[in-house]
Amino acid sequence: MPIVVQKFGGSSVANAERIKRVARRVVETKEAGNQVIVVVSAMGDSTDDLIELANQINEKQKPQAREMDMLLATGEQVSIALLAMAIAQLGHEAVSLTGPQAGVMTESVHCKARIVDIRTERLQKELEAGRIVIVAGFQGLTANGDIATLGRGGSDTSAVALAVAIGAQVCEIFTDVDGVYTTDPRVVPRAQKLSRITYDEMLELASLGAQVLHPRSVELGKAYKMPIHVRSSFNHNDGTMVQEAEGDMEKELMVSGVTYDMNVVKVGLFDVPDRPGIARILFTALAKAHVNVDMIIQSAMHNERNDISFTVGQSDQEVAVAVVQQVKEEIGAGGVIYDDKVAKVSIVGAGMISRPGVAALMFEAISEEGINIEMISTSEIKVSCVIVAEDAKRAVQAIHRKFELDGLDAVNCEGFATA
Amino acid sequence: MPIVVQKFGGSSVANAERIKRVARRVVETKEAGNQVIVVVSAMGDSTDDLIELANQINEKQKPQAREMDMLLATGEQVSIALLAMAIAQLGHEAVSLTGPQAGVMTESVHCKARIVDIRTERLQKELEAGRIVIVAGFQGLTANGDIATLGRGGSDTSAVALAVAIGAQVCEIFTDVDGVYTTDPRVVPRAQKLSRITYDEMLELASLGAQVLHPRSVELGKAYKMPIHVRSSFNHNDGTMVQEAEGDMEKELMVSGVTYDMNVVKVGLFDVPDRPGIARILFTALAKAHVNVDMIIQSAMHNERNDISFTVGQSDQEVAVAVVQQVKEEIGAGGVIYDDKVAKVSIVGAGMISRPGVAALMFEAISEEGINIEMISTSEIKVSCVIVAEDAKRAVQAIHRKFELDGLDAVNCEGFATA
Numbered sequence: 160m161p162i163v164v165q166k167f168g169g170s171s172v173a174n175a176e177r178i179k180r181v182a183r184r185v186v187e188t189k190e191a192g193n194q195v196i197v198v199v200s201a202m203g204d205s206t207d208d209l210i211e212l213a214n215q216i217n218e219k220q221k222p223q224a225r226e227m228d229m230l231l232a233t234g235e236q237v238s239i240a241l242l243a244m245a246i247a248q249l250g251h252e253a254v255s256l257t258g259p260q261a262g263v264m265t266e267s268v269h270c271k272a273r274i275v276d277i278r279t280e281r282l283q284k285e286l287e288a289g290r291i292v293i294v295a296g297f298q299g300l301t302a303n304g305d306i307a308t309l310g311r312g313g314s315d316t317s318a319v320a321l322a323v324a325i326g327a328q329v330c331e332i333f334t335d336v337d338g339v340y341t342t343d344p345r346v347v348p349r350a351q352k353l354s355r356i357t358y359d360e361m362l363e364l365a366s367l368g369a370q371v372l373h374p375r376s377v378e379l380g381k382a383y384k385m386p387i388h389v390r391s392s393f394n395h396n397d398g399t400m401v402q403e404a405e406g407d408m409e410k411e412l413m414v415s416g417v418t419y420d421m422n423v424v425k426v427g428l429f430d431v432p433d434r435p436g437i438a439r440i441l442f443t444a445l446a447k448a449h450v451n452v453d454m455i456i457q458s459a460m461h462n463e464r465n466d467i468s469f470t471v472g473q474s475d476q477e478v479a480v481a482v483v484q485q486v487k488e489e490i491g492a493g494g495v496i497y498d499d500k501v502a503k504v505s506i507v508g509a510g511m512i513s514r515p516g517v518a519a520l521m522f523e524a525i526s527e528e529g530i531n532i533e534m535i536s537t538s539e540i541k542v543s544c545v546i547v548a549e550d551a552k553r554a555v556q557a558i559h560r561k562f563e564l565d566g567l568d569a570v571n572c573e574g575f576a577t578a
Numbered sequence: 579m580p581i582v583v584q585k586f587g588g589s590s591v592a593n594a595e596r597i598k599r600v601a602r603r604v605v606e607t608k609e610a611g612n613q614v615i616v617v618v619s620a621m622g623d624s625t626d627d628l629i630e631l632a633n634q635i636n637e638k639q640k641p642q643a644r645e646m647d648m649l650l651a652t653g654e655q656v657s658i659a660l661l662a663m664a665i666a667q668l669g670h671e672a673v674s675l676t677g678p679q680a681g682v683m684t685e686s687v688h689c690k691a692r693i694v695d696i697r698t699e700r701l702q703k704e705l706e707a708g709r710i711v712i713v714a715g716f717q718g719l720t721a722n723g724d725i726a727t728l729g730r731g732g733s734d735t736s737a738v739a740l741a742v743a744i745g746a747q748v749c750e751i752f753t754d755v756d757g758v759y760t761t762d763p764r765v766v767p768r769a770q771k772l773s774r775i776t777y778d779e780m781l782e783l784a785s786l787g788a789q790v791l792h793p794r795s796v797e798l799g800k801a802y803k804m805p806i807h808v809r810s811s812f813n814h815n816d817g818t819m820v821q822e823a824e825g826d827m828e829k830e831l832m833v834s835g836v837t838y839d840m841n842v843v844k845v846g847l848f849d850v851p852d853r854p855g856i857a858r859i860l861f862t863a864l865a866k867a868h869v870n871v872d873m874i875i876q877s878a879m880h881n882e883r884n885d886i887s888f889t890v891g892q893s894d895q896e897v898a899v900a901v902v903q904q905v906k907e908e909i910g911a912g913g914v915i916y917d918d919k920v921a922k923v924s925i926v927g928a929g930m931i932s933r934p935g936v937a938a939l940m941f942e943a944i945s946e947e948g949i950n951i952e953m954i955s956t957s958e959i960k961v962s963c964v965i966v967a968e969d970a971k972r973a974v975q976a977i978h979r980k981f982e983l984d985g986l987d988a989v990n991c992e993g994f995a996t997a
Contacts, residue, residue: 174634175631175634175635178635179635209656212594212656212660213659213660213663215593215594216594216597216598216660216663216664216667217663217667218667219667220666220667222663222666223662223663223666225673226659226660226662226663226666226674227659229655229658229659229662229674229676230655230656230659230660230663232655233652233655233656236648236649236651236652236655237628237631237649237652239648240632240645240646240648240649241631241632241635241645241649243642243645243648244632244635244636244641244642244645244649245635247639247641247642247645248635248636248637248638248639254644255645255648257648257725260723260724281723304679304700305679306676
């Protein structure tokens with residue numbers, strides 16, 4: 160009997176009514192002839208409530224990571240017990256398992272542990288007994304016997320890891336949206352839902368802001384070739400299948416998606432002395448300050464001094480600028496500029512690898528709108544441009560049109576999640 | 579270094595401020611030169627909140643006991659993590675352990691499991707590392723690897739069991755009251771706090787209504803001779819030490835306590851044919867209906883018919899009366915009466931074993947008040963009388979005086995817990 164892993168996030172189990180709806184969905188899958196493992200997150204805002212409690216206790220110093228994990232793991236444990244009860248109400252046998260009980264073994268690190276192994280004995284036993292197995296996402300057990308949580312994207316990662324370990328046919332990730340779109344339907348009403356997308360494309364899209372699926376889980380899916388079906392918890396439509404590139408897949412679309420990210424600050428250090436090691440000094444200093452740097456552009460000028468610019472998220476702006484000011488003094492650069500009125504617009508597509516001119520087509524779309532490009536960064540399957548923030552949506556619309564991604568029907572964009 | 583186990587109930591950890599107060603108390607004990615294991619219950623009403631959630635899900639049928647345990651166990655897990663954080667804020671190393679992590683092994687029964695073993699490896703390791711160990715009360719692990727809760731009195735029982743397993747010097751149970759009193763200070767302002775009491779006396783007092791300590795934990799303490807110190811979480815006074823009878827202990831007090839219980843219904847079946855097996859038929863029928871019968875009196879009359887009467891708690895009244903009505907028809911008894919305007923007044927004391935006339939002294943105290951005794955039941959260290967409810971407090975006062983238990987000072991009865 161095929162095994163299906165289904166993952167439901169916190170908003171899908173936010174209250175008793177929603178838990179009952181998830182239970183019906185799970186039972187349908189079981190009655191369709193599958194063995195089912197369900198991974199759930201903590202109910203709605205319950206994790207925030209637990210964090211608030213911890214904040215009331217920890218006035219002087221940060222709480223110990225181990226104890227935060229002990230605390231936060233209760234959130235998913237509540238969800239799994241309630242979902243198991245709701246399934247039993249529908250006349251099916253269900254059993255809930257904490258991450259540790261489900262055999263999810265992690266590194267001995269807290270709050271951001273990685274899964275190192277899944278011991279499937281208990282899962283196998285429960286499936287063989289005909290039960291629907293409900294597993295607490297986001298958590299596992301360290302070699303010391305402690306509870307560890309997986310950090311951001313943890314529940315998606317739990318689901319894909321369980322699917323891989325148990326040999327599931329597919330891992331279904333239920334979200335508020337119908338799947339992965341060619342772009343944000345709120346900006347381009349004729350954005351199209353992609354029926355298929357490669358892991359690499361999804362990785363680029365995920366880190367660019369289409370927050371339907373966390374990159375960690377996509378990486379895991381890619382490593383073990385586990386098909387991930389991103390679909391809506393509100394309807395039964397097919398969503399987007401994230402999977403290996405197939406023979407004909409590349410041909411379909413040169414560009415799979417157009418994304419934009421408004422959470423960008425451009426920081427520039429100009430008139431930098433042109434000698435080896437400058438970039439190392441700058442980016443080591445930023446890394447030490449825990450600044451997450453995204454795009455980096457170094458442009459060699461005709462004279463002996465040049466400019467280095469990079470982008471960071473808005474929350475890192477203050478620290479990044481302070482670090483760059485200090486580096487400026489140290490190395491004797493000309494000055495520092497920063498600008499938070501910018502946005503990043505990107506195209507992603509495995510199809511562009513074998514097709515020259517894709518980037519040029521994007522630049523053409525932008526320039527036709529009279530928009531100036533401030534920074535450009537490219538990877539094998541992605542091209543990103545930093546432009547003035549207020550032009551971002553117009554640029555996305557132009558690019559979407561230029562690559563002939565506009566569908567015939569306008570998309571209902573209610574609930575569409577973006578960066 | 580001596581090991582002390584300290585147990586704090588749900589009201590002691592009901593919010594962040596109270597958790598911090600418990601943390602200070604624990605740290606004091608550690609700094610006084612002890613190794614400390616702390617057992618805590620779920621915060622305040624959090625268990626009720628979880629039950630309410632489960633009720634919203636389980637409309638058609640009762641939830642599975644296993645899943646209720648999965649759900650309810652989160653309550654204590656939240657408390658232990660927060661208390662460990664609060665202790666760390668005070669500069670001490672603490673580690674929280676769930677019941678399963680602490681090695682508390684239970685029967686494979688849910689919602690009312692009994693502890694079968696405690697595997698102390700992890701506890702030992704953490705204590706040797708100099709840490710204060712915080713354990714979730716009320717929960718353990720079955721041989722199947724499932725979480726089981728211990729049912730009523732579970733946290734007290736966890737604490738005493740851990741104290742026994744680890745070889746603690748004493749198990750301290752912190753409550754809202756100063757200790758165990760000779761009677762309810764709200765009825766007799768000159769009630770005295772008992773400095774010592776035997777396990778047997780405490781067992782009789784506990785089941786009679788002095789709800790400071792659950793009988794299960796007292797039984798466990800008695801079996802392994804673990805001293806249990808019942809004391810206030812609001813001050814540092816010595817409370818009541820529950821321990822083995824010592825040589826001079828018996829001599830101290832003929833009667834240790836006077837209790838009363840208003841939650842009593844008297845049910846009588848009269849004109850019962852005097853033939854063997856009638857009592858068996860009646861009490862088997864009551865047991866099948868899950869009626870918890872307390873006192874049983876059968877009085878043989880001069881003729882060939884007699885009366886059987888018994889007491890039950892008020893919640894069992896309806897079922898009990900219905901059962902007795904049916905038995906009446908079956909065996910051809912004369913009639914059924916019941917009365918819920920009664921109360922049970924009792925004296926408890928290991929000292930009465932070797933002293934004849936203790937029961938008579940109690941009857942004398944009651945009759946001097948002009949109060950009629952409706953039923954009498956005695957055990958080795960207890961005498962109980964059923965009387966009219968409105969006379970109960972006057973009877974308690976008279977008995978307390980008769981046995982010379984009145985102290986010199988009136989007790990501050992605020993927060994005193996009674997049945």
